Amino acid sequence: MKTRITELFQVKHPIIQGGMHYVGFAEMAAAVSNAGGLGIITGLTQKTPVDLAAEIARCHDMTDKPFGVNLTFLPGFENPPYNEYIAAIIDGGVKIVETAGRSPEAYMPAMKAADIKVIHKCTSVRHGLKAESIGCDAISMDGFECAGHPGEDDVTNLVLLPIARDKIKIPMIASGGLGDARGLVAVLALGAEGMNMGTRFMATKEAPIHDNVKQQMVENDERATEMIFRTLNNTARVASNNVSREVVSIEAKGNATIDDVAHLVSGQRGKVVFENGDTEHGIWSAGMIQGLIHDVPSCKELVERIMDEANQIINRLNTLSS
Numbered sequence: 627m628k629t630r631i632t633e634l635f636q637v638k639h640p641i642i643q644g645g646m647h648y649v650g651f652a653e654m655a656a657a658v659s660n661a662g663g664l665g666i667i668t669g670l671t672q673k674t675p676v677d678l679a680a681e682i683a684r685c686h687d688m689t690d691k692p693f694g695v696n697l698t699f700l701p702g703f704e705n706p707p708y709n710e711y712i713a714a715i716i717d718g719g720v721k722i723v724e725t726a727g728r729s730p731e732a733y734m735p736a737m738k739a740a741d742i743k744v745i746h747k748c749t750s751v752r753h754g755l756k757a758e759s760i761g762c763d764a765i766s767m768d769g770f771e772c773a774g775h776p777g778e779d780d781v782t783n784l785v786l787l788p789i790a791r792d793k794i795k796i797p798m799i800a801s802g803g804l805g806d807a808r809g810l811v812a813v814l815a816l817g818a819e820g821m822n823m824g825t826r827f828m829a830t831k832e833a834p835i836h837d838n839v840k841q842q843m844v845e846n847d848e849r850a851t852e853m854i855f856r857t858l859n860n861t862a863r864v865a866s867n868n869v870s871r872e873v874v875s876i877e878a879k880g881n882a883t884i885d886d887v888a889h890l891v892s893g894q895r896g897k898v899v900f901e902n903g904d905t906e907h908g909i910w911s912a913g914m915i916q917g918l919i920h921d922v923p924s925c926k927e928l929v930e931r932i933m934d935e936a937n938q939i940i941n942r943l944n945t946l947s948s
Contacts, residue, residue: 645696791817
């Protein structure tokens with residue numbers, strides 16, 4: 627299956643692994659890339675640019691296929707040394723960067739000078755148009771179904787993707803609520819040229835998280851998420867557990883600030899979930915696609931299954947016009 631996305635990133639299949647905090651390590655990215663997709667290392671999971679350089683080197687040791695690095699530009703009060711992270715990416719020979727959060731405009735000249743292809747994650751058409759205008763090579767459009775931050779517009783992919791396709795010329799990857807062949811064929815019909823999977827790749831053998839978390843996602847259904855930070859205008863979709871429900875309860879009382887929930891939403895607590903397997907210990911991201919996760923295959927098995935079934939669906943649809 628060839629699309630502008632497979633051609634742009636020189637990958638076999640139009641399947642991209644999302645950049646996930648405390649999940650997007652070298653072994654995750656390499657497994658997806660070796661399966662024919664595009665694996666992504668999560669840059670800020672690495673505490674320093676030196677650590678990122680080492681993680682990139684580890685990934686090169688595990689795959690000779692293309693892989694990328696996710697770099698999230700955080701709100702202004704947090705200021706990691708982005709120029710140094712970008713230097714580590716360039717020095718490591720990585721040619722694909724997925725940016726998220728704030729606009730990457732200030733860092734585009736350095737990345738373009740190094741011939742890096744930039745994908746920017748967007749949650750609205752207006753953000754996609756901005757990404758196109760500053761020279762991004764592709765966008766990853768996140769619908770309301772996604773894990774992590776879906777924005778504040780609450781528009782699902784069924785509406786968001788075709789509107790974006792009508793207005794944005796650069797290639798588009800669909801993200802949110804995707805994890806099987808039906809999703810891939812659907813987003814291709816809606817105007818995307820590839821799909822991004824985060825939660826679904828967490829439930830694979832190679833994902834570097836505790837098996838308890840993977841099994842929890844198999845057991846969960848599509849309703850097993852909570853929307854936190856709604857009242858703070860920084861909405862995040864996370865797995866439903868005692869901690870995330872407590873955050874929602876605190877916000878529902880009104881006038882909540884980040885200080886009221888900071889002890890519950892600490893990233894370190896979420897890291898412990900992935901390391902020790904206590905799914906009630908902290909907040910961890912998961913999307914509505916949990917309802918379609920029924921097993922824990924290898925990345926190769928998952929990608930090949932999706933592509934085989936996608937071709938079967940396309941062939942079946944072709945018969946409808948005869």
